[in-house]
Each structure stands twice: as structure tokens, then as C-alpha cells.
Amino acid sequence: NAGVTQTPKFRILKIGQSMTLQCTQDMNHNYMYWYRQDPGMGLKLIYYSVGAGITDKGEVPNGYNVSRSTTEDFPLRLELAAPSQTSVYFCASSPLGGYTFGSGTRLTVV
């Protein structure tokens, strides 16, 4: 049972490049979330989804997009990378309650 799997673990992007952060869960959870974590700032919600085909914005959605075509997958897309998007990104899933987090993607934009 893998839980929540995030790829890649590390990535360096140049300003203006795009990339997709992958997130897959095998627990059949309906709820999935993307957070970013900056030093000393806790976790901020970017986007979330309550089921396949349904997504909504969190606290800090600007510069990101998501899709949820299946229950298992919830990719996060950065279209035009900016230095302000340097952060650690966590995906989480939940049946409705305590989350299970992935191990994170550390992204640096230079």
C-alpha cells in the first residue's frame, strides 16, 4: 500500500518554464489537496478537489492549475515558473478527516 506518491522529489526550473507535479493515491480517497510549505510559514492550500472532475481554489492559487480526471490522480501545473514559486509542495488525500501526505516535491525556480 503506497499511500500518496509524489514525483519528482526535486526539480530546478528556469524562470518562465512550465512543469507538472504528479500526485497519485491508492486509498480511494475522494478528497485531495495541494499545499506549499515555505520556511516558518506552515502549509498554505493551493487547490483542492472533492472528487473526480471537481476542483476549487485554496488560499494561494495564482500561478497554478489543477485537474482531477480520476480519483487516483491530482496533478499540479505551473505554466510560467517564477522565483516566488520556489517552495516545497505537498499533496495530501483524505476520506474526510485526517490527511495522508506525500513526501513532497522540492522546487527551485532560478
Add this chain to the structure above:
Amino acid sequence: GQQLNQSPQSMFIQEGEDVSMNCTSSSIFNTWLWYKQDPGEGPVLLIALYKAGELTSNGRLTAQFGITRKDSFLNISASIPSDVGIYFCAGQLGGSTLGRLYFGRGTQLTVWP
């Protein structure tokens, strides 16, 4: 967004000491949770609290859901080196917020042998 005030920001203690940290909010939460994050990993759930006044233990960890539903406390007894990490409180409002968690900024715990 909701603001959770978590304190202290950091703690440096000696092995064997007890630890206390807390989280307060201006909003009433239906659920309080405490997570621990090890370096390079995602947060892992330690304790979940669902009722005002609830006191729950998980080994050496004890957490309480405040009576006002606006605060929560986590205590660690007889700390050991593997307790090192960042501890986060998180709250759920319930209702139409659909399971969203709001996080405190974390307490960085360092344990000296």
C-alpha cells in the same frame, strides 16, 4: 484565510524533559489535529481530536481539544532524540469547508542528548 497561532516557534530541550506547545484561533473549529514532520518528509498525523474537552493520548503524546473549541494543546512527556522535528497543529471548520485543514506555522523541536 483562517489564522492559527502556534507557540512556541521553537524549543531546545534536554532528553527526558517534558514539552508543551499550543495552538489558538479566533474561529471555532470542529476538529483539531496534530502532525509531526521529519526533515525531507511530509507531515504525519499524531493525534486527532473531535470533541470539545477531549483528551487523547498516543504513547508519550497527549493532546487536548479546548473547551472553547478555539484552542488545542500538545504535550510530550520524557522526550527522546527521535522526537526532533516540526510539530504542526491543524484545524477543520466543518460545514461547507469540505474537510479543508488550516495549519499553524509549526514548532521546531530540538532535543539534546
